[in-house]
Amino acid sequence: MAKAPSKTAKKDKKPYRLIKKRNGRYAIIQRGKYIRAEEKVKILVAEGLIKLPKPKAKAAE
Numbered sequence: 001m002a003k004a005p006s007k008t009a010k011k012d013k014k015p016y017r018l019i020k021k022r023n024g025r026y027a028i029i030q031r032g033k034y035i036r037a038e039e040k041v042k043i044l045v046a047e048g049l050i051k052l053p054k055p056k057a058k059a060a061e
Contacts, residue, residue, distance in 0.1 A: 016043065026050075 016030040028035040028043055035043065044050045 018043075018047065018049075 016028050019027045028040050
C-alpha cells in the first residue's frame with residue numbers, strides 16, 4: 001500500500017546543528033565535529049543570530 005504524500009512542507013535540512021549554550025554563546029556541530037573561527041561567524045551571521053561590528057574608519061592625519 002502506497003503512502004499518501006505529506007501535507008506539510010519539508011524543511012530544507014542544514015548540514016549543521018546550532019546549539020545555544022547556557023552562557024549565551026552558540027556552538028555549531030557538523031558531522032560530529034565543532035565548527036570554529038571564520039566559518040562559524042559566517043553561519044551565525046547568515047542565521048541572523050549575531051551582527052558583525054562595522055570596521056572603524058582610519059583617522060586621517
